[in-house]
Amino acid sequence: MGYIKSAALEETGYVVLDSYDQELDPKEWLDIEYNDWKSSGDTRFAPLASAFGEIECNGFWNHKPPRTDKDGVWIPSQVEKAPNLTRRAQEPGANVGRCRVIELQPTPYGDCLYNLHQDDNNRLNPDGTGWVVRGFFNLTDDTDSYFVLRENRTDPRGEVRIALPAGAQLIIDTQRLWHAATHNGTDPRYCLITSWTSGPELDAYIEKYHGVNRAESVDVPQDVLDHGYAEQARKDAARAAYYAAKGQAEVRAMSEA
Numbered sequence: 001m002g003y004i005k006s007a008a009l010e011e012t013g014y015v016v017l018d019s020y021d022q023e024l025d026p027k028e029w030l031d032i033e034y035n036d037w038k039s040s041g042d043t044r045f046a047p048l049a050s051a052f053g054e055i056e057c058n059g060f061w062n063h064k065p066p067r068t069d070k071d072g073v074w075i076p077s078q079v080e081k082a083p084n085l086t087r088r089a090q091e092p093g094a095n096v097g098r099c100r101v102i103e104l105q106p107t108p109y110g111d112c113l114y115n116l117h118q119d120d121n122n123r124l125n126p127d128g129t130g131w132v133v134r135g136f137f138n139l140t141d142d143t144d145s146y147f148v149l150r151e152n153r154t155d156p157r158g159e160v161r162i163a164l165p166a167g168a169q170l171i172i173d174t175q176r177l178w179h180a181a182t183h184n185g186t187d188p189r190y191c192l193i194t195s196w197t198s199g200p201e202l203d204a205y206i207e208k209y210h211g212v213n214r215a216e217s218v219d220v221p222q223d224v225l226d227h228g229y230a231e232q233a234r235k236d237a238a239r240a241a242y243y244a245a246k247g248q249a250e251v252r253a254m255s256e257a
């Protein structure tokens, strides 16, 4: 039968929507409660919706009873502090699973490449229902930062680098595309990440905000790219050696972020 997916994401796996006027909103992401959650890179998360409305970020399948990343429960204490973020996550009218703000410390391109991962968005998702994708709303004005998307983790051909000024809005099939953020700067980057179920509501939202499935890739000097490729290879090799020394098979689990 197959999953219900957005035609807009079929070709490239992502769309860039109209930019949001972030300056008009208060910085709600500074008011909400964060917890430490192991993810790719140096991060903390502040959930707005979770499996049972607690301030935790675990995959819904890690709870009892396990379930897929749908029907997230809004956390009253967080929603109260972040009404605009909540409104924006709910605006499409698509089912919301997890919804949280990520705080990311500065991350150079090479570390970003090492952090590239696919999300485990559709575990236990019943065939014939909507495929879970993720929305990324950049909150801070990270003018020197960019989201990196690849079809293959270690192959830079076709890499897309999407700029992350305040108000940038992306929807990405993060189970299909390898992804991570390069964050050049001194302050943390904040981004609202929402798990949405694909379907007519999400399609209408993408259309309303003129989603385009091609972005102008951020220009990065060749020497920075080359240094990043080398860093990724070096860190991958160090990681493999670490697991070999422990006599364990290397496991690169799909990240939650």
Ligand SMILES: [Fe+2]
Binding pocket: 117, 118, 119, 174, 179, 255, 256, 257
């Ligand atoms: Fe992710």
